[in-house]
Amino acid sequence: MISVPSFISSPADAPRSGRHAGLPPRAGVGLKPQHIPDILDERPDLGFFEVHAENYLVAGGPLHADLTCIAERYPLSIHGVGLSIGGEDPLDRDHLHALRDLLDRYRPAMFSEHLAWSSHGGVFWNDLLPVPYDLCTLNRVCAHIDQAQEALGRRILLENPATYIEFAGSTLSETDFIGELVARTGCGLLLDVNNAYVSCTNHGRDVHAYLAALPLGQVGEIHLAGFHRETDSVGDPLLIDDHGSAVDAAVWSLYAWTLERIGPQPTLIEWDNAVPDFARLFAEAARAQTCLTRADAGREVAA
Amino acid sequence: MTTTANQTVTAAALALALGTALTIAAVPAGAAENGAKEKCYGVALKGKNDCAAGPGTSCAGTSTKDYQGSAWKLVPKDSCVTTASPTSPTGHGQLAAFKDKS
Amino acid sequence: MSGQTDWCAALLDPARTVPAGLVTWNGSDPVQRFAVYRNNVTVSLMGAIADTFPVCQALLGAARFRALARAFVRDQPPRSPVLARYGAGFADFVAASHLADDWPCLPDLARLELACLDALHAGDAEPMDPATLAAVMAGPERLPALRLRLHPSLAALDSRYAVVSIWAAHQGDETPANIDPDVPESAWVLRHDRSVRVLPMAVGDVRFIAALRHGLTLGEAAALAADGADFDLTRCLTVLLREQVLTGIHDPDLRIHP
Numbered sequence: 001m002i003s004v005p006s007f008i009s010s011p012a013d014a015p016r017s018g019r020h021a022g023l024p025p026r027a028g029v030g031l032k033p034q035h036i037p038d039i040l041d042e043r044p045d046l047g048f049f050e051v052h053a054e055n056y057l058v059a060g061g062p063l064h065a066d067l068t069c070i071a072e073r074y075p076l077s078i079h080g081v082g083l084s085i086g087g088e089d090p091l092d093r094d095h096l097h098a099l100r101d102l103l104d105r106y107r108p109a110m111f112s113e114h115l116a117w118s119s120h121g122g123v124f125w126n127d128l129l130p131v132p133y134d135l136c137t138l139n140r141v142c143a144h145i146d147q148a149q150e151a152l153g154r155r156i157l158l159e160n161p162a163t164y165i166e167f168a169g170s171t172l173s174e175t176d177f178i179g180e181l182v183a184r185t186g187c188g189l190l191l192d193v194n195n196a197y198v199s200c201t202n203h204g205r206d207v208h209a210y211l212a213a214l215p216l217g218q219v220g221e222i223h224l225a226g227f228h229r230e231t232d233s234v235g236d237p238l239l240i241d242d243h244g245s246a247v248d249a250a251v252w253s254l255y256a257w258t259l260e261r262i263g264p265q266p267t268l269i270e271w272d273n274a275v276p277d278f279a280r281l282f283a284e285a286a287r288a289q290t291c292l293t294r295a296d297a298g299r300e301v302a303a
Numbered sequence: 304m305t306t307t308a309n310q311t312v313t314a315a316a317l318a319l320a321l322g323t324a325l326t327i328a329a330v331p332a333g334a335a336e337n338g339a340k341e342k343c344y345g346v347a348l349k350g351k352n353d354c355a356a357g358p359g360t361s362c363a364g365t366s367t368k369d370y371q372g373s374a375w376k377l378v379p380k381d382s383c384v385t386t387a388s389p390t391s392p393t394g395h396g397q398l399a400a401f402k403d404k405s
Numbered sequence: 406m407s408g409q410t411d412w413c414a415a416l417l418d419p420a421r422t423v424p425a426g427l428v429t430w431n432g433s434d435p436v437q438r439f440a441v442y443r444n445n446v447t448v449s450l451m452g453a454i455a456d457t458f459p460v461c462q463a464l465l466g467a468a469r470f471r472a473l474a475r476a477f478v479r480d481q482p483p484r485s486p487v488l489a490r491y492g493a494g495f496a497d498f499v500a501a502s503h504l505a506d507d508w509p510c511l512p513d514l515a516r517l518e519l520a521c522l523d524a525l526h527a528g529d530a531e532p533m534d535p536a537t538l539a540a541v542m543a544g545p546e547r548l549p550a551l552r553l554r555l556h557p558s559l560a561a562l563d564s565r566y567a568v569v570s571i572w573a574a575h576q577g578d579e580t581p582a583n584i585d586p587d588v589p590e591s592a593w594v595l596r597h598d599r600s601v602r603v604l605p606m607a608v609g610d611v612r613f614i615a616a617l618r619h620g621l622t623l624g625e626a627a628a629l630a631a632d633g634a635d636f637d638l639t640r641c642l643t644v645l646l647r648e649q650v651l652t653g654i655h656d657p658d659l660r661i662h663p
Contacts, residue, residue, distance in 0.1 A: 311627070313624075314547075314624075316627075318545035319639075320627075321642055323639045323643070324641075367444075369444070370447035
């Protein structure tokens with residue numbers, strides 16, 4: 001049916017990092033229901049699968065049956081898209097409980113969420129909306145992370161956002177804001193290299209300087225994805241983080257640059273819109289795995 | 304007998320129905336009594352033993368632009384054919400072109 | 406007013422001014438930048454509605470459905486971060502709209518499509534052991550007082566319109582037959598072996614499930630269903646068994662059969 005090349009290393013002999021006992025520092029992909037027959041047939045050599053938590057907060061049925069099958073065979077990462085950690089409203093306690101139950105059921109190697117808000121006044125907006133970077137917001141986000149880590153009984157990773165606009169009221173840089181909340185709460189960083197590229201392009205920043213200013217020592221996972229290119233009203237590029245295509249060459253280059261600095265990290269290919277067939281998605285993961293393998297070899301030479 | 308007239312069905316009638324049902328249900332389903340109208344939902348029809356996931360949450364943005372249309376206005380009712388139509392699977396004819404005011 | 410309250414007001418209404426205090430690095434128009442968020446919210450939620458109501462969409466055509474979905478999203482944005490049931494109010498919204506004048510079957514069709522989604526995600530339950538049923542048959546005098554436990558996915562609907570046929574005509578690739586939309590139809594919706602099925606049933610069959618769901622005994626439910634309605638007890642029991650949606654029997658005088 002589909003032909004998938006084998007990675008050089010198998011899960012059993014994959015390099016282990018003591019700091020991230022959870023996910024192996026290998027390439028993984030987002031789990032899509034339409035790919036599951038191929039995955040169960042082919043047993044592709046992947047480091048992990050990731051799912052969006054909220055898609056699995058249903059009582060039963062084939063989604064859970066399939067995820068159970070996958071979780072028996074692969075490490076699992078659960079990625080929340082609805083906790084609204086950046087929200088001005090208190091966290092939704094029912095939602096936290098539902099997440100806790102989901103984590104108890106699947107015992108994923110990793111749970112992550114976003115530096116963003118998505119609920120306010122009882123309405124869920126289904127988008128990751130930006131927060132201003134000021135002390136008031138920092139205190140609130142830290143309190144929410146503390147509450148989430150307490151309720152979920154684990155350290156979580158927080159993802160740097162893709163943003164399209166900035167706040168005049170921000171008094172901190174995004175990197176200082178993230179560095180501070182990681183330091184205060186002990187959470188880790190989910191470094192989305194595509195988001196970094198998208199945001200830095202959209203706001204005219206130097207992406208290498210941006211990455212270097214992040215708490216890279218606390219990275220527990222990396223995300224890679226494709227973006228959509230538009231133009232703003234003065235003709236500068238406006239990139240949309242649409243996860244609808246292959247990873248851009250510029251993002252691959254930043255990824256390699258990042259791995260040189262922090263070594264191999266669990267790396268997810270996100271492809272959520274215009275989802276290709278599994279072989280194409282796997283090929284993208286294989287490319288990330290090649291970068292990881294090279295970074296690991298580079299480390300050994302250096303050591 | 305524990306039945307009361309008009310409020311419950313007799314034990315004998317239930318026993319007959321259940322006994323028949325057990326017998327029929329034990330036969331491998333071929334041309335089931337529901338016939339050709341019985342349909343499965345979602346991608347199972349496309350020959351994949353897969354689920355059609357419901358609306359999903361995603362952390363991706365979208366590049367499809369469709370947020371500006373505000374008022375929605377329908378053509379007058381009398382322009383619609385509501386009798387059975389051999390050309391429409393729905394039995395309802397098509398409304399005239401819809402105008403999206405944006 | 407807080408910042409996020411301002412955002413919320415502006416997100417779903419493109420006619421509103423964008424929140425104050427938004428800046429761009431190059432002096433480009435913040436309205437265009439904010440439009441990315443407006444677009445993400447509206448399009449993603451419209452997509453969720455389109456995913457749940459594909460037959461309604463096929464019936465109305467893409468442009469008309471999009472306008473309807475956009476109006477619904479603005480009227481009733483989701484209240485929960487779990488979107489699996491988003492659109493629960495869609496049928497009533499359609500019924501209250503002008504569309505219902507021209508497409509009277511549309512609200513019930515939407516209810517049927519939502520029932521399919523609910524059945525897909527309903528809780529899991531093991532079917533009843535046939536040996537237990539055989540034991541039940543050994544004491545037939547107890548049958549009227551038994552209560553049947555049904556699979557969480559099982560739902561029953563009826564309509565004044567031919568929504569089951571219309572729905573079915575949009576599932577396969579066979580040429581749809583000419584359907585008279587004004588013929589009342591009923592259905593059971595259930596999940597069996599991973600798949601959601603829509604089974605054409607009679608009005609009394611729907612009433613039978615409703616009565617069992619309300620906790621009536623088998624004898625009471627069968628009597629209620631048969632009262633002046635088309636009802637076939639044998640067919641109902643056969644489908645419950647064959648589709649494995651009978652998950653238990655409760656005998657109040659003896660014991661609970663798992």
